[in-house]
Amino acid sequence: xxxxxxRNPTRIIFxxxxxxxxxxxxxxxxxxxxxxxxxxxxxxxxxxxxxxxRSLEGAGLEVIELGGVRPNxxxxxxxxxxKICRDNGIDFIVAAGGGSVIDSAKAIGVGVPYSGNxxxxxxxxxxxxxxxxxxxxxxxxxxxxxxxxxxVVTNDxxxxxxxxxxxxxxxxxxxxxxxxxxxxxxxxxxxxxxDMLVHVIERYFTRVPDxxxxxxxxxxxxxxxxxxxxxxxAEPKNYxxxxxxxxxxxxxxxxxxxxxxxxxxGSHMIEHELSAINDVAHGAGLAVIVPAWMKYVCKHDPERFxxxxxxxxxxxxxxxxxxxxxxxxxxxxxxFFRSIGMPSTLAEIGIGEESFQAIADKVKKIDPxxxxxxxxxxxxxxxxxxxxxxxx
Amino acid sequence: xxxxxxRNPTRIIFxxxxxxxxxxxxxxxxxxxxxxxxxxxxxxxxxxxxxxxRSLEGAGLEVIELGGVRPNxxxxxxxxxxKICRDNGIDFIVAAGGGSVIDSAKAIGVGVPYSGNxxxxxxxxxxxxxxxxxxxxxxxxxxxxxxxxxxVVTNDxxxxxxxxxxxxxxxxxxxxxxxxxxxxxxxxxxxxxxDMLVHVIERYFTRVPDxxxxxxxxxxxxxxxxxxxxxxxAEPKNYxxxxxxxxxxxxxxxxxxxxxxxxxxGSHMIEHELSAINDVAHGAGLAVIVPAWMKYVCKHDPERFxxxxxxxxxxxxxxxxxxxxxxxxxxxxxxFFRSIGMPSTLAEIGIGEESFQAIADKVKKIDPxxxxxxxxxxxxxxxxxxxxxxxx
Numbered sequence: 001x002x003x004x005x006x007r008n009p010t011r012i013i014f015x016x017x018x019x020x021x022x023x024x025x026x027x028x029x030x031x032x033x034x035x036x037x038x039x040x041x042x043x044x045x046x047x048x049x050x051x052x053x054r055s056l057e058g059a060g061l062e063v064i065e066l067g068g069v070r071p072n073x074x075x076x077x078x079x080x081x082x083k084i085c086r087d088n089g090i091d092f093i094v095a096a097g098g099g100s101v102i103d104s105a106k107a108i109g110v111g112v113p114y115s116g117n118x119x120x121x122x123x124x125x126x127x128x129x130x131x132x133x134x135x136x137x138x139x140x141x142x143x144x145x146x147x148x149x150x151x152v153v154t155n156d157x158x159x160x161x162x163x164x165x166x167x168x169x170x171x172x173x174x175x176x177x178x179x180x181x182x183x184x185x186x187x188x189x190x191x192x193x194x195d196m197l198v199h200v201i202e203r204y205f206t207r208v209p210d211x212x213x214x215x216x217x218x219x220x221x222x223x224x225x226x227x228x229x230x231x232x233x234a235e236p237k238n239y240x241x242x243x244x245x246x247x248x249x250x251x252x253x254x255x256x257x258x259x260x261x262x263x264x265x266g267s268h269m270i271e272h273e274l275s276a277i278n279d280v281a282h283g284a285g286l287a288v289i290v291p292a293w294m295k296y297v298c299k300h301d302p303e304r305f306x307x308x309x310x311x312x313x314x315x316x317x318x319x320x321x322x323x324x325x326x327x328x329x330x331x332x333x334x335x336f337f338r339s340i341g342m343p344s345t346l347a348e349i350g351i352g353e354e355s356f357q358a359i360a361d362k363v364k365k366i367d368p369x370x371x372x373x374x375x376x377x378x379x380x381x382x383x384x385x386x387x388x389x390x391x392x
Numbered sequence: 393x394x395x396x397x398x399r400n401p402t403r404i405i406f407x408x409x410x411x412x413x414x415x416x417x418x419x420x421x422x423x424x425x426x427x428x429x430x431x432x433x434x435x436x437x438x439x440x441x442x443x444x445x446r447s448l449e450g451a452g453l454e455v456i457e458l459g460g461v462r463p464n465x466x467x468x469x470x471x472x473x474x475k476i477c478r479d480n481g482i483d484f485i486v487a488a489g490g491g492s493v494i495d496s497a498k499a500i501g502v503g504v505p506y507s508g509n510x511x512x513x514x515x516x517x518x519x520x521x522x523x524x525x526x527x528x529x530x531x532x533x534x535x536x537x538x539x540x541x542x543x544v545v546t547n548d549x550x551x552x553x554x555x556x557x558x559x560x561x562x563x564x565x566x567x568x569x570x571x572x573x574x575x576x577x578x579x580x581x582x583x584x585x586x587d588m589l590v591h592v593i594e595r596y597f598t599r600v601p602d603x604x605x606x607x608x609x610x611x612x613x614x615x616x617x618x619x620x621x622x623x624x625x626a627e628p629k630n631y632x633x634x635x636x637x638x639x640x641x642x643x644x645x646x647x648x649x650x651x652x653x654x655x656x657x658g659s660h661m662i663e664h665e666l667s668a669i670n671d672v673a674h675g676a677g678l679a680v681i682v683p684a685w686m687k688y689v690c691k692h693d694p695e696r697f698x699x700x701x702x703x704x705x706x707x708x709x710x711x712x713x714x715x716x717x718x719x720x721x722x723x724x725x726x727x728f729f730r731s732i733g734m735p736s737t738l739a740e741i742g743i744g745e746e747s748f749q750a751i752a753d754k755v756k757k758i759d760p761x762x763x764x765x766x767x768x769x770x771x772x773x774x775x776x777x778x779x780x781x782x783x784x
Contacts, residue, residue: 004404014398217643219612220611227604244602256643
């Protein structure tokens with residue numbers, strides 16, 4: 001276990017009908033003029049938009065709206081949001097939606113009090129020191145942004161997808177009502193499940209020794225996701241299973257599971273470039289990359305991949321043939337992804353071998369000073385190409 | 393899963409030598425005049441006292457000391473601490489020690505700005521609305537008070553041991569250096585392990601259905617404690633195992649494991665009266681009570697006790713004889729407690745059958761309006777006597 005400094009101040013209000021507590025809680029946190037930020041039309045058709053407006057206005061809050069956030073949220077809309085906040089004296093941001101909406105809201109939050117271009121924070125040119133408070137109403141369990149200190153934004157011009165990670169941007173509070181996820185289409189539900197599962201996988205595959213508690217907490221979270229996924233897909237209105245998936249998605253990324261260890265994150269870095277190319281859903285891209293990554297790197301830490309196979313997928317251990325056990329674990333993960341409707345090849349998501357070298361170069365060239373891709377095994381350009389070939 | 397509203401703002405600074413960060417962090421949190429609160433002589437002999445003083449004074453803080461906290465911390469010392477804080481304009485409290493010292497510091501914290509008797513808060517006569525900030529330097533992983541919203545105090549006069557549970561008293565931050573636990577005697581180490589394990593057990597045994605994620609997180613924490621306990625007892629300076637125990641004790645009681653469920657806590661309520669009678673260590677009392685409680689109540693929720701046996705202790709399930717599996721799980725827990733040197737009978741801790749009825753009456757009569765003892769199965773006075781008989 002390595003030394004750590006951990007806190008997660010985000011308050012989670014979880015349960016049936018808890019959106020009605022949104023407005024009063026914004027007031028409790030000192031808000032008066034609210035920017036309500038959201039995506040496309042889904043919150044208008046599933047009742048969330050009405051419930052949110054009713055709660056905010058019922059608490060006497062003034063509300064200005066900015067919809068239109070796309071998956072892989074774009075800088076231009078964030079800059080529009082910053083201008084709206086400044087022009088209207090907004091003092092609180094409510095993000096109603098999934099990870100993209102929340103990430104966009106976090107960017108607006110740090111952009112409002114900053115005199116420069118908010119993109120500076122994402123390019124590591126400046127560190128934000130102030131933010132408008134952000135609350136979330138989560139409708140898509142996936143990214144974990146509702147209780148994370150992360151925001152990922154895509155630049156309109158350069159197709160660059162970049163993260164900002166800083167404690168300042170933990171949401172003040174998040175409202176999680178599992179019933180808001182009943183109307184999620186199966187594909188979106190599955191992409192979210194893939195995303196949250198990989199958040200744990202990235203943390204799990206570490207070279208830091210002696211991480212017993214967090215290993216087991218990770219395994220607990222992965223098993224919960226894997227066992228509840230088929231239930232929510234078969235029975236979209238199963239409250240119990242929707243609750244498990246929603247809470248697991250939050251725990252997967254609130255950084256408790258990261259305490260005392262260093263995650264890998266190579267698959268995320270590769271996938272971000274796939275999404276930037278063709279707007280493939282993040283979870284779908286991860287489902288293609290992660291098993292290929294595992295096959296390529298497992299020889300570097302066979303004991304950990306053995307533990308993954310046995311403890312997460314309950315593979316019966318071949319004590320005299322650990323490689324077989326390892327491969328059965330990786331195959332079980334791939335099978336799980338296919339069983340929930342995720343793609344398993346790059347071809348399925350429209351990415352051909354001719355672009356592999358360009359993708360690898362882009363992954364490595366984002367930041368010349370910090371070119372480490374992956375911590376379990378730092379990957380070279382050639383390694384990334386090999387992983388893409390396994391996934392082709 | 394039931395609805396919940398969860399946050400835990402306590403920051404955890406964990407690792408080797410992190411006491412040196414105490415002073416600068418108190419300054420970061422706005423402290424200037426510090427009350428340093430501690431127990432007996434152990435922190436003076438193991439170097440913690442010197443490191444704490446060096447860090448506080450090195451950061452330019454003025455320090456006033458109050459030592460002498462006993463196990464089951466007493467109201468009179470708390471009242472002395474409140475007076476010292478008021479007389480000296482103290483604005484920050486640092487508790488260096490185990491759960492008793494931290495609980496005592498939390499009581500002083502809420503007592504200072506309150507004009508009445510701080511005992512009012514523990515008797516549910518008043519609700520605290522303000523506190524001095526409290527930081528902790530943990531030296532005894534056990535109570536989990538370093539990241540909990542709880543404080544348990546014993547009245548000098550009435551031998552009443554009473555809890556205060558309120559978010560206001562979460563510590564601002566806690567310093568956890570596993571090396572500070574190297575010098576803990578084996579019996580104290582084991583009492584702490586028993587205490588933290590039972591904190592998870594109390595949460596685990598719930599009647600709330602559909603609590604898959606938190607069940608698994610509880611199991612992960614219990615297995616970590618159980619597998620690392622023999623290591624720290626055999627090798628007191630094993631950093632890895634001491635780290636696991638220290639972090640597990642904190643996670644066991646920071647209330648994440650309680651989200652969406654209602655714990656039992658009957659064994660805690662019974663044990664508090666044993667400790668109030670003869671100052672038996674809390675963990676030792678729990679090791680006696682919990683297996684007896686399990687034997688008495690398991691018939692009310694056999695599936696959960698089956699799950700405990702199989703998932704926590706790895707008992708091979710007798711599918712045609714679930715009772716045998718359940719009893720093997722309970723016996724495994726009792727065996728674990730004995731293996732780390734805990735008592736297994738009331739006789740061993742000097743409590744005879746003649747006092748059983750009086751203990752049961754005291755457990756039930758503390759608060760005539762809230763006489764529920766245990767949530768898995770609410771216990772009557774007669775039930776408590778039966779449990780004590782099983783434990784005799």
